[in-house]
Amino acid sequence: MSIAQLITAQQLVARQKQPGLVILDCRFALEDPDYGRCSYAEGHIEGARFADLERDFSSPVTKGVTGRHPLPHPADLIQRLKAWGVDQESDIVLYDDGPGAFAARGWWLLAWLGKRDGVYLLDGGLKAWHTTGLPLSLDAPEHKEGNFTGKPDTSLLLSAEKLQARLGQPQMTLIDARAEPRFRGEVEPIDPVAGHIPGAQCAAFSENLGKDGCFLPADQLKHRFAEKLGDRSPTDLVAYCGSGVTACHNLFALCLAGYPLGKLYAGSWSEWITDPKREIATGA
Structure with a gap:
């Protein structure tokens, strides 16, 4: 499952x-x-x-x-x-x-x-x-402390340094969850530098949803991401966005489509641009 x-x-x-x-x-x-x-x-x-x-x-x-x-x-x-x-x-x-x-x-x-x-x-x-017409509550929930334990899985992450070393490698699929105008560098309402990481493809997270705001069916999501992957393995996919938030939406949608959980560049664009030595790209 x-x-x-x-x-x-x-x-x-x-x-x-x-x-x-x-x-x-x-x-x-x-x-x-x-x-x-x-x-x-x-x-x-x-x-x-x-x-x-x-x-x-x-x-x-x-x-x-x-x-x-x-x-x-x-x-x-x-x-x-x-x-x-x-x-x-x-x-x-x-x-x-x-x-x-x-x-x-x-x-x-x-x-x-x-x-x-x-x-x-x-x-x-x-x-x-x-x-659906369902109500909301103003009440504070009552609960006891849980016993959750966890350990971070470092294999799910890719650092800026490791991503930089992999740029240009033909087997990697790099997808950017921001909207097309930000990806192309035409506008940048949040970060001080516009553009995208070289080699990335735009996969705006909002396109994972239908007009009703719900996720698209799995087969439509499969088709959407198959176009980004081409003949490359989904295990070599890396997702990023502006700050590591909406990239998770793409990773969720990929899993809904039946793909394995890809890697996250958590620092994303807002971290990438903190080092002026890192390359940036604009346009499509």
Whole structure:
């Protein structure tokens, strides 16, 4: 079974009172770091705990060295998961407003720590929950501390140095989850340098979704990524984005399509450009 699993709003309602189920509200907005926490306080799926991209799913930025969302320290993340009530056997459902980018970051972090069974993204996120007419809660969830333990899997990561050494190797597929205009370097609303890593292909994460905001069927995702892979092995695929967040959406979609979990360049574009010696490319 694929480690990427989806759950619909109605399926979640049916399992909401399941013992051991942990629901994580991962809402966030890059332009307003307090948006997720404030939105959670105004209403969340009953029983959900709040997981913040910057406070929980990232470590502090080191200016000029790291990207915008460095990976959290494993011990800190494990402690946070335990505080949320996560056990070794817990089923976990993650959601955000809808696109799934921040929820997918949480999914990847759990996979990184070895938790690869029973982890779901709410398909369509809170938008789908609202569309179904389901209510939100203002109540703080009650839970006891969990016993989760994990160990980071370094094989899922590629550093900037190792990526640089592999540039130009014909067997590697490098995909960038940002939108086409940012990839081509025509606009750059967030980072100080525009463009992309040489040899990358644009695979905007938003194209993993249909018009309803839910993930495309597996066969359509398979076709989408088969065009990027060509005749190269999916085991040599590396995903990146602006700061290591939406790249996880592509890795989730690849697993939904039946491919193995690829590697993540977690520092992504915002780390790549901290070293002026690293090459950049523009255009298609």
